[in-house]
Amino acid sequence: xxxxKLKEFESIFYPKSxxxxxxxxxxxxxxSQWVKGLISAGFQGSVYPIGSGGGTISGLKIxxxxxxxxxxxxxxxxxxxxxxxxxxxxxxxxKKVKAVQFxxxxxxxxxxxxxxxxxEQMVRKAGQGGIRIIGPNCAGIYCPENKISCGPxxxxxxxxxxxxxFVSQSGGIACKLMEIGIARCINYSKGISFGNGIDLDAxxxxxxxxxxxxxxxxxxxxxxxxxxxxxxxTMKEVTKIKPLVVWKGGRTETGAQAAMSHTGSLASSAxxxxxxxxxVGALEVHxxxxxxxxxxxxxxxxxxxxxxxxxxxxxxxxxxxxSVSASDAxxxxxxxxxxxxxxxxxxxxxxxxEVGSILHNPIxxxxxxxxxxxxxxxxxxxxxxxxxxxxxxxQEDIDIIxxxxxxxxxxxxxxxxxxxxxxxxLVVVLPPGSAEPERLNIEQKLLKASIPAFPTMERAAKAIVxxxxxxxxxxxxxxxxxxxxx
Amino acid sequence: xxxxKLKEFESIFYPKSxxxxxxxxxxxxxxSQWVKGLISAGFQGSVYPIGSGGGTISGLKIxxxxxxxxxxxxxxxxxxxxxxxxxxxxxxxxKKVKAVQFxxxxxxxxxxxxxxxxxEQMVRKAGQGGIRIIGPNCAGIYCPENKISCGPxxxxxxxxxxxxxFVSQSGGIACKLMEIGIARCINYSKGISFGNGIDLDAxxxxxxxxxxxxxxxxxxxxxxxxxxxxxxxTMKEVTKIKPLVVWKGGRTETGAQAAMSHTGSLASSAxxxxxxxxxVGALEVHxxxxxxxxxxxxxxxxxxxxxxxxxxxxxxxxxxxxSVSASDAxxxxxxxxxxxxxxxxxxxxxxxxEVGSILHNPIxxxxxxxxxxxxxxxxxxxxxxxxxxxxxxxQEDIDIIxxxxxxxxxxxxxxxxxxxxxxxxLVVVLPPGSAEPERLNIEQKLLKASIPAFPTMERAAKAIVxxxxxxxxxxxxxxxxxxxxx
Numbered sequence: 001x002x003x004x005k006l007k008e009f010e011s012i013f014y015p016k017s018x019x020x021x022x023x024x025x026x027x028x029x030x031x032s033q034w035v036k037g038l039i040s041a042g043f044q045g046s047v048y049p050i051g052s053g054g055g056t057i058s059g060l061k062i063x064x065x066x067x068x069x070x071x072x073x074x075x076x077x078x079x080x081x082x083x084x085x086x087x088x089x090x091x092x093x094x095k096k097v098k099a100v101q102f103x104x105x106x107x108x109x110x111x112x113x114x115x116x117x118x119x120e121q122m123v124r125k126a127g128q129g130g131i132r133i134i135g136p137n138c139a140g141i142y143c144p145e146n147k148i149s150c151g152p153x154x155x156x157x158x159x160x161x162x163x164x165x166f167v168s169q170s171g172g173i174a175c176k177l178m179e180i181g182i183a184r185c186i187n188y189s190k191g192i193s194f195g196n197g198i199d200l201d202a203x204x205x206x207x208x209x210x211x212x213x214x215x216x217x218x219x220x221x222x223x224x225x226x227x228x229x230x231x232x233x234t235m236k237e238v239t240k241i242k243p244l245v246v247w248k249g250g251r252t253e254t255g256a257q258a259a260m261s262h263t264g265s266l267a268s269s270a271x272x273x274x275x276x277x278x279x280v281g282a283l284e285v286h287x288x289x290x291x292x293x294x295x296x297x298x299x300x301x302x303x304x305x306x307x308x309x310x311x312x313x314x315x316x317x318x319x320x321x322x323s324v325s326a327s328d329a330x331x332x333x334x335x336x337x338x339x340x341x342x343x344x345x346x347x348x349x350x351x352x353x354e355v356g357s358i359l360h361n362p363i364x365x366x367x368x369x370x371x372x373x374x375x376x377x378x379x380x381x382x383x384x385x386x387x388x389x390x391x392x393x394x395q396e397d398i399d400i401i402x403x404x405x406x407x408x409x410x411x412x413x414x415x416x417x418x419x420x421x422x423x424x425x426l427v428v429v430l431p432p433g434s435a436e437p438e439r440l441n442i443e444q445k446l447l448k449a450s451i452p453a454f455p456t457m458e459r460a461a462k463a464i465v466x467x468x469x470x471x472x473x474x475x476x477x478x479x480x481x482x483x484x485x486x
Numbered sequence: 487x488x489x490x491k492l493k494e495f496e497s498i499f500y501p502k503s504x505x506x507x508x509x510x511x512x513x514x515x516x517x518s519q520w521v522k523g524l525i526s527a528g529f530q531g532s533v534y535p536i537g538s539g540g541g542t543i544s545g546l547k548i549x550x551x552x553x554x555x556x557x558x559x560x561x562x563x564x565x566x567x568x569x570x571x572x573x574x575x576x577x578x579x580x581k582k583v584k585a586v587q588f589x590x591x592x593x594x595x596x597x598x599x600x601x602x603x604x605x606e607q608m609v610r611k612a613g614q615g616g617i618r619i620i621g622p623n624c625a626g627i628y629c630p631e632n633k634i635s636c637g638p639x640x641x642x643x644x645x646x647x648x649x650x651x652f653v654s655q656s657g658g659i660a661c662k663l664m665e666i667g668i669a670r671c672i673n674y675s676k677g678i679s680f681g682n683g684i685d686l687d688a689x690x691x692x693x694x695x696x697x698x699x700x701x702x703x704x705x706x707x708x709x710x711x712x713x714x715x716x717x718x719x720t721m722k723e724v725t726k727i728k729p730l731v732v733w734k735g736g737r738t739e740t741g742a743q744a745a746m747s748h749t750g751s752l753a754s755s756a757x758x759x760x761x762x763x764x765x766v767g768a769l770e771v772h773x774x775x776x777x778x779x780x781x782x783x784x785x786x787x788x789x790x791x792x793x794x795x796x797x798x799x800x801x802x803x804x805x806x807x808x809s810v811s812a813s814d815a816x817x818x819x820x821x822x823x824x825x826x827x828x829x830x831x832x833x834x835x836x837x838x839x840e841v842g843s844i845l846h847n848p849i850x851x852x853x854x855x856x857x858x859x860x861x862x863x864x865x866x867x868x869x870x871x872x873x874x875x876x877x878x879x880x881q882e883d884i885d886i887i888x889x890x891x892x893x894x895x896x897x898x899x900x901x902x903x904x905x906x907x908x909x910x911x912l913v914v915v916l917p918p919g920s921a922e923p924e925r926l927n928i929e930q931k932l933l934k935a936s937i938p939a940f941p942t943m944e945r946a947a948k949a950i951v952x953x954x955x956x957x958x959x960x961x962x963x964x965x966x967x968x969x970x971x972x
Contacts, residue, residue, distance in 0.1 A: 151803075153889040157920070170807020172800075172886070179885040179919035223810055247811075254823045255813035258848055262806035287944055288811065288917070314658075317637075320748035321656020324709055325733075325774065327741035337740045362744055399665040400658070403639045431774070433665035434643070440922055458773055 002207040002237070009208045011098035012134070013143045013190055015074035016045045019066055019097075021088060022079030023049030023057050027154070030103065031079035032057050034152045041156030042147040046071055066091040073097050077140060079152065082106045085136070086121055093129030100126070102136030103152060103171075107196055108264035109137055115264075119198045126199060137263060138195025139171030142178055144188055145214065150178040151193070162187020164295050165209035167202055168221040169194060169263050170249070173288065177219070180292045185447035186299060189214035196264050201226060203234040210238040217298040219291055220246045223259040235280040243298055243470055244282040247291045248273045283470045290462065293454065297463035298470075300452045301425050305471050306390030307336045309464070310383050311457075313395040314366030315376065315411060316404035322395050323362035326429075326457045330393070333461035334468070337361045344386040351379055361389075369404055377414050384424055391425045393460060398442065399433040412442050416449040428453045429460050488693040488723070495694045497584035498620070499629045499676055501560035502531045505552055505583075507574060508565030509535030509543050516589065517565040518543050519640045527642030528633040532557055552577040559583050563626060565638065568592045571622070572607055579615030586612070588622030589638060589657075593682055594750035595623055601750075605684045612685060623749060624681025625657030628664055630674055631700065636664040637679070648673020650781050651695035653688055654707040655680060655749045656735070659774065663705070666778045671933035672785060675700035682750050687712060689720040696724040703784040704728055705777055709735045709745035718762060725767040729784055729956055732768045733777045734759045769956045776948065779940065783949040784956075786938045787911050791957050792876030793822045795950070796869050797943075799881040800852030801862065801897060802890035808881050809848035812915070812943040816879070819947035820954070823847045830872040837865055847875075855890055863900050870910055877911045879946060884928065885919040898928055902935040914939045915946050 018038060022031030035049045039058045048069045049062040056062060063069050066076070066088075076097050078088060082104050092100050107115040119136070126133050134140055139151035144161040151171055159182040166188065168174040174193035181188055189212060192205045202222055209215045218238065225231040238244050250259030251270035277284045285291045311326045313319040327337060339360050340348070352367040352375065363383055368376035384392050394415065401408050419426050428446050430439055430453050443453045454460035504524060508517030521535045525544045534555045535548045542548060549555050552562070552574075562583050564574060568590050578586050593601040605622070612619050620626055625637035631647040637657055645668040652674065654660040660679035667674055675698060678691045688708055695701045704724065711717040724730050736745030737756035763770045771777045797812045799805040813823060825846050826834070838853040838861065849869055854862035870878050880901065887894045905912050914932050916925055916939050929939045940946035 153886075155889055168807070170810070172803065172805060172883070173807035173811070175886060176808075176883065176917065176919065183918065183920040183922065221807065223807075249807060249810040249814060251814045252817035254817045254847075255810050257846065258806075258810045258813045261846070262810055262850075287815065287942065289942055289944070317658065319658060320744075321654070321659035321707065321709075321735060322662075324656070324735040324741050324744040324748055325659070327744045328735065328737045329773065331738035331740045360743065360747070361740075364747075397658070397662065400661060403641055431662070432669065433662065434669040436669065436926055437923065456773065456775055458775070 002211040005204070005208040006211055011074040012132070012141060014146050017048065017071055017073050018043070018045060018075045018077060019048040019050050019069060019073045020077045020079065021050040021066070023051040023062055024053045025055035025057060025062070027057065029079075030152045033154045034077055034079060034103070035060065036154035037149050037152060037156035039156065040154065041149040041158045044147060048073065066095045066097070069095070074099070076100045078102045078104050080104060082118060082136075085118070086125060089122060089125045089129065089131065092131055093125070097131055099132045099134060101134040101138065101140040103138065103140065104135070105137040107136050107198075109196060109260075109262055111261065119196065123198050133199035134192070135195040136198065139174050139193040142174065142188060142191035150191060151175045157182060160185070160187040162189060162299065163214065163216040164188050164219065164299050165212065165215035165217070166191045166219040166221075166295075167194065167205045167209070168192070169197065169202070169223045170221060171195060173221045176288060177221075177292065180288070184292065184296060185444070186292060186296050197226065203227065203230045206234050206238050206244070210241045215242065216302070217243045217295060218245070219295045220244065221249060221291065222246060223249045223263050232276055232280060235277075235282055239281040239474070245285055245291060245294045245298070246277050246282045247285045247287070248277070278473070281474055283466055283473075285466075289459070293459050293463040294466045296452055297467060300450055301467060304391070304425055305468055307468065308338050308388060308390045309335050309393055310340065310386070310389040311337065311362035311393045311395065312365055312380060312383055313362055314364040315394070315396055316369055316400040317366050319364035319366040322397065323364050326393070326395055327362055329457040330461045333458070334465045335461055338388050340383065340386050341388045344382050344388075347382050348379060351375055351382070373410055373414075376411070380414070381418065384418060384422065384426070389424070391427060391464065393427050393429060393457070395429045395457065396442070397431060397433070398435045398439045402435055402438065412445055415451060416446065419449060419451050426451050427460050427464065429455070429457050431455055488697040491690070491694040492697055497560040498618070498627060500632050503534065503557055503559050504529070504531060504561045504563060505534040505536050505555060505559045506563045506565065507536040507552070509537045509548055510539045511541035511543060511548070513543065513640070515565075516638045520563055520565060520589075520638045521546065522640035523635050523638060523642035525642065526640065527635040527644045530633060534559065552581045552583070555581070560585070562586045564588045564590050566590060568604060568622075571604070572611060575608060575611045575615065575617065578617055579611075583617060585618045585620060587620040587624065587626040589624065589626065590621070591623040593622050593684075595682060595747055597747065605682065609684050619685035620678070621681040622684065625660050625679040628660065628674060628677035636677060637661045643668060646671070646673045648675060648785065649700065649702040650674050650705065650785050651698065651701035651703070652677045652705040652707075652781075653680065653691045653695070654678070655683065655688070655709045656707060657681060659707045662774060663707075663778065666774070670778065670782060671930070672778060672782050683712065689713065689716045692720050692724050692730070696727045702728060702788070703781060704730045705781045706730065706732045707735060707777065708732060709749050718766060721763075721766040721768055725960070730768040731771055731777060731780045731784070732763050733771045733773070734763070764959070767960055769952055769959075771952075775945070779945050779949040780952045783938050783953060786936055787953060790877070790911055791954055793954065794824050794875055795821050795877045795879055796826065796872070796875040797823065797848035797879045797881065798851055798866060798869055799848055800850040801880070801882055802855055802886040803852050805850035805852040808883065809850050812879070812881055813848055815943040816947045819944070820951045821947055824874050826869065826872050827874045830868050833868050834865060837861055837868070859896055859900075862897070866900070867904065870904060870908065870912070875910070877913060877950065879913050879915060879943070881915045881943065882928070883917060883919070884921045884925045888921055888924065898931055901937060902932065905935060905937050912937050913946050913950065915941070915943050917941055
């Protein structure tokens with residue numbers, strides 16, 4: 001199912017031409033920023049700025065109205081006040097536009113009847129004219145492959161094209177997902193912020209991402225659903241195809257009130273949502289951090305599953321307390337730290353000696369500091385090769401490593417090389433300290449080499465467990481239904 | 487009580503002279519690093535390197551033995567193998583040394599009877615000779631005021647001298663606490679890593695910090711206690727004087743096994759510890775992150791208490807989803823987001839208008855982007871001045887702010903100025919994104935101006951709630967006792 005969405009949404013994610021209504025020679029206006037953003041991002045199709053004032057922006061002629069644009073227009077971005085949206089829809093219909101995205105706000109989210117009425121008129125008009133609406137009150141589409149940045153920013157920021165899809169009711173959170181993606185190498189296939197979702201909403205975009213061949217995992221930030229039954233049925237189908245991770249905003253009463261003013265969503269109780277997400281086999285997360293951590297680990301580890309992890313600490317000194325607290329973090333999250341096999345234990349002992357080191361699991365390799373890199377690397381290899389272990393967590397404390405090892409970058413070069421030579425996942429924990437620029441460089445290097453990196457053991461463990469939780473819940477999914485999703 | 491500790495520990499935290507045993511002309515040896523670290527840090531007393539090889543290190547003559555040192559020695563740092571520690575203690579006694587810190591490891595934490603026996607002999611000898619022992623297997627003292635860095639690092643890193651004290655069974659975590667302190671402006675009075683704690687242990691140092699006039703709040707990382715009854719009684723007294731925040735390592739069985747190999751601690755169950763900490767009125771935390779967040783907020787907010795907070799978001803655009811999720815994070819942590827007073831609501835509405843903005847609480851000030859800084863600053867001021875509100879949380883999304891505002895630094899200059907002009911606490915949330923260097927600069931600037939900054943709303947809310955929790959638990963402390971602390 002959902003296959004028809006692929007063709008239908010072609011002009012949304014791969015438009016050949018985009019018109020931006022609300023552009024002007026004033027570069028600070030939102031519409032102008034949007035035009036500049038498309039150009040900076042490197043969008044290869046035609047860009048048509050539309051604005052009543054004439055002139056040019058980014059070297060492009062500003063047309064006074066859509067109908068004066070010479071070529072076809074697939075997709076329109078609207079940044080003009082709500083008073084003119086109906087007239088604008090008429091122009092779009094006349095021009096045979098396929099989809100219109102409204103950045104414009106001031107509709108049902110104001111809580112006033114005029115806002116909701118206007119939305120109803122828009123939906124009716126668009127439906128009659130064969131046009132799909134994205135928004136209003138939204139940041140629209142993000143498609144790195146097609147060089148479309150998220151929201152109105154003249155920089156036109158774009159990450160690497162990848163396999164993670166997202167839908168977000170909030171434009172701010174969509175832009176934040178994009179930025180965190182760029183920073184942490186969470187590489188998106190497509191992202192959508194749909195705001196009030198009066199026509200196309202979460203269900204439509206989830207259906208699209210489920211069938212989109214570029215997408216392997218889907219994240220969602222949702223505040224509410226206009227048609228809860230449809231969202232429920234959609235999610236049930238989506239999770240049969242791809243992992244779905246959902247962060248529900250407006251779980252508390254205060255948060256729900258804010259959601260009402262934000263996207264006009266009637267958020268129902270957190271309890272109903274949690275039950276629904278469990279029932280459809282989606283994974284629920286509770287913060288931006290948890291959502292991005294989970295997307296990162298799914299992106300990197302794909303269909304890996306396992307409980308039995310090893311922790312390696314003390315890459316320079318100071319492995320003791322870290323080993324203790326890392327054990328707590330892993331075990332409390334639900335991971336297991338089995339003893340290494342006898343063979344690995346024997347080899348590690350003969351390599352590092354016994355005194356002052358912890359060779360059970362966690363493995364404190366700090367004695368290697370007195371022997372140099374070959375001993376350190378061999379110790380890590382022995383742990384990674386141990387068949388008892390399904391995933392290896394490596395705690396790198398940059399502050400200490402930099403003060404102990406000359407050429408500390410060799411440690412990460414070794415890990416990257418080791419990762420490329422075998423299939424067992426390596427996950428690195430890089431806690432912040434006082435060498436942040438160095439730490440962020442190392443994080444980038446590891447992430448680009450498919451080694452997920454996290455700032456704390458707690459977050460790494462939680463993300464790893466999320467994968468296990470996801471796949472185990474797939475086998476025990478209940479078949480009864482729920483009624484109200486608000 | 488505890489007053490006698492002040493005088494007794496004078497030579498530990500404010501020694502006039504320090505000898506480092508295990509130094510050599512080889513700059514890579516731990517003892518040599520320790521000497522270099524003291525010099526780099528700017529320690530003003532005498533430093534005496536001791537090592538059998540002779541020569542000089544950092545321009546200082548290396549004496550073959552303590553007894554050849556011309557002047558008095560208050561404090562000795564030991565980095566030689568365990569085989570020579572008893573002989574060394576004889577030398578210390580002969581030289582009338584007051585305290586000896588053993589970086590040397592290989593004692594009870596190995597789990598072997600020889601290790602424990604050696605420790606017993608050390609304690610006996612030191613007791614007879616009137617010497618106090620710190621460690622073994624520890625990184626020793628951190629005292630920014632007296633320019634003593636933590637652990638053996640030739641850099642001799644030192645933060646600003648402040649009011650936060652810490653004790654840590656682990657040297658690695660002590661060094662990490664120091665580094666995070668430098669990075670996040672958690673300014674320490676004193677820190678102590680005491681390792682196996684065979685003579686002076688957590689109780690002694692907690693007693694000292696409780697009475698130390700420079701210390702106003704105490705953090706602790708503990709794995710176990712040799713004398714649980716004494717620790718219990720000590721904590722009960724300490725919390726009458728100063729807030730005490732405790733992170734217990736080795737809560738899980740695996741973590742406890744690691745703790746056994748790390749500091750020889752018999753860690754008893756997490757449940758017993760939690761009950762004990764509650765009973766003595768200490769605040770329990772569960773990670774390095776939570777410990778440092780809590781110390782930071784206590785340092786900055788001191789005796790502030792309150793539930794009623796306001797959230798300000800949308801300093802550029804994108805305030806909607808952030809407002810929703812920030813509400814959830816605060817309310818789920820236990821904070822309240824009361825509606826602003828009618829007066830503040832009226833003034834905000836007349837300033838920012840109604841459309842698209844959320845003016846209840848959270849307050850989405852994004853409409854100010856169209857009006858410039860005066861409107862933005864006035865909106866923030868209105869919220870801060872509202873008598874209903876006891877603390878103001880400001881969500882700054884650097885990625886978005888930088889793309890919207892020229893001279894974005896004016897926003898933080900304004901906040902710093904506003905903070906200095908009135909007493910209501912401001913707390914800033916600065917989520918990571920793709921402008922990390924800028925973000926870290928802003929964080930530093932805010933922290934130095936006594937505005938606590940956190941990377942997520944969840945962490946900020948949790949820290950704020952910790953203060954409330956601490957002070958409310960002080961009023962309902964039970965008087966019955968517990969037996970086993972392991």
